[in-house]
Amino acid sequence: MYLMMLLGDIIAISAGFLLASNLHIFHEDNGQGLDQMALLVPLFVPIALLMRAYSPAIMHERWTSIGRATNAFAMSTAVIMLVAFFLKASEGWSRSTFVAGVLLSGLFIAVLRYLFVRHSSALVGGEPYEVVVVYDGVPAPAVSSASCTILVESGEVFNPSRLSPATYDRFAEVIQYADRVVVQCPPERRQIWALTLKGANVQGEVIAPEMTELSPIGVARQDGTPTLIVSRGPLGLKDRIIKRLFDIAVAGSVLFLLAPLLVIVALVIYLQDRGPVFFVQTRVGRSNRLFHILKFRSMYVGRSDAVGSRSASRDDDRITPFGRFIRATSIDEMPQLINVLKGDMSIVGPRPHALGSTAENLLFWHIDERYWHRHAIKPGLTGLAQVRGYRGATHRKSDLVNRLQSDLEYLDKWTIWRDVLILIRTFGVVLHKNAY
Numbered sequence: 001m002y003l004m005m006l007l008g009d010i011i012a013i014s015a016g017f018l019l020a021s022n023l024h025i026f027h028e029d030n031g032q033g034l035d036q037m038a039l040l041v042p043l044f045v046p047i048a049l050l051m052r053a054y055s056p057a058i059m060h061e062r063w064t065s066i067g068r069a070t071n072a073f074a075m076s077t078a079v080i081m082l083v084a085f086f087l088k089a090s091e092g093w094s095r096s097t098f099v100a101g102v103l104l105s106g107l108f109i110a111v112l113r114y115l116f117v118r119h120s121s122a123l124v125g126g127e128p129y130e131v132v133v134v135y136d137g138v139p140a141p142a143v144s145s146a147s148c149t150i151l152v153e154s155g156e157v158f159n160p161s162r163l164s165p166a167t168y169d170r171f172a173e174v175i176q177y178a179d180r181v182v183v184q185c186p187p188e189r190r191q192i193w194a195l196t197l198k199g200a201n202v203q204g205e206v207i208a209p210e211m212t213e214l215s216p217i218g219v220a221r222q223d224g225t226p227t228l229i230v231s232r233g234p235l236g237l238k239d240r241i242i243k244r245l246f247d248i249a250v251a252g253s254v255l256f257l258l259a260p261l262l263v264i265v266a267l268v269i270y271l272q273d274r275g276p277v278f279f280v281q282t283r284v285g286r287s288n289r290l291f292h293i294l295k296f297r298s299m300y301v302g303r304s305d306a307v308g309s310r311s312a313s314r315d316d317d318r319i320t321p322f323g324r325f326i327r328a329t330s331i332d333e334m335p336q337l338i339n340v341l342k343g344d345m346s347i348v349g350p351r352p353h354a355l356g357s358t359a360e361n362l363l364f365w366h367i368d369e370r371y372w373h374r375h376a377i378k379p380g381l382t383g384l385a386q387v388r389g390y391r392g393a394t395h396r397k398s399d400l401v402n403r404l405q406s407d408l409e410y411l412d413k414w415t416i417w418r419d420v421l422i423l424i425r426t427f428g429v430v431l432h433k434n435a436y
Helices: 002-021 032-050 060-087 093-116 165-174 187-198 209-214 236-271 321-329 337-340 369-376 397-412 416-426
Strands: 131-135 148-155 180-184 204-205 218-222 226-227 278-284 288-296 346-348 381-384
Touching: 002 032, 002 060, 002 093, 032 060, 032 093, 060 093, 060 416, 148 288, 165 180, 180 187, 218 236, 236 321, 236 337, 236 346, 236 416, 288 321, 288 337, 337 381, 369 397
Parallel strands: 131 148, 131 180, 180 204, 346 381
Antiparallel strands: 218 226, 278 288
């Protein structure tokens, strides 16, 4: 599978530069596209290997697969450009051919990776990983799960407490081709199975159902004692730096470009009733810390809801005529770009909710205990839930659950490219039937 994916990446890069070399809209490049390709491919392969573009994690996760490959390709391109600049070797290059080759190759890599992950099982004739599940002293299910290749009920011949070479040899024969061996047994037998698996030269796992409620994601140690890892920040240091630079670039650029419009909006809000321009409300941010969010005021001064216990409705009498316009066009959210520059918010992330927000007369955190998990990352000006159409009032519990599911999916599968895609899709939902 790795070789097939590597070959696919090489074909994608080659096809991109070959096509760019033969596009008639560019001047004759005298084979420069082929030269550029010959430099890029040998550089891409080791960089892709270092960035784990070929690993078990990418075989079933299409966006992770595409992200790692395109990141490796972007880094390879950057290295080529840097070396060419310092060696002054780019003067004879056709820049149009190079740019076209890079863009086409990146597109082909993404398409081939998407198709590969989607059809990976069929390409290799089934599930590529073999999982042996052993049931010792507990009943085995009648039907094996889709993730289980071999199901074994442990009897006398597989009893690890009978220290016999023949017993261990029989067990070794059963698991000789396994990638994972998972044992389900009573608590008093876990230790002997752990000892058995440690000598089996395989990834051995023992099921502990009582840990399900904790949802551990790993194991660490404190003073020599094993501990269960139940949480960690969704983004590493490198990813946080990339996301922060993206936020600053987008927020700063948009504020600069829209400054005249924002000044006009602020002036109209002030002139309509001489009230404050901004509506300031306390909301929950990253790490469950409270912050003050900024919005253009769209309601009459005396009727603003600082707590947010009442969601805005379609014919809400608290909203001013001009406020109705800026809410419908999402212009009222623009001051949150200041929150982004301050570091309270991000361009893309889970939308921050008012503290008093409810659905079916229940506060959000009373509806789903996972609600607080969404705050492991900065709240966003836009988010995955919003581009999926989950906007407006939360009348039913499902309104909150649908948004929460999207938020948790975003945390689990974050990439900077997904942020870019969500931002682009946001332009299609700025005018939305639920924006009132």
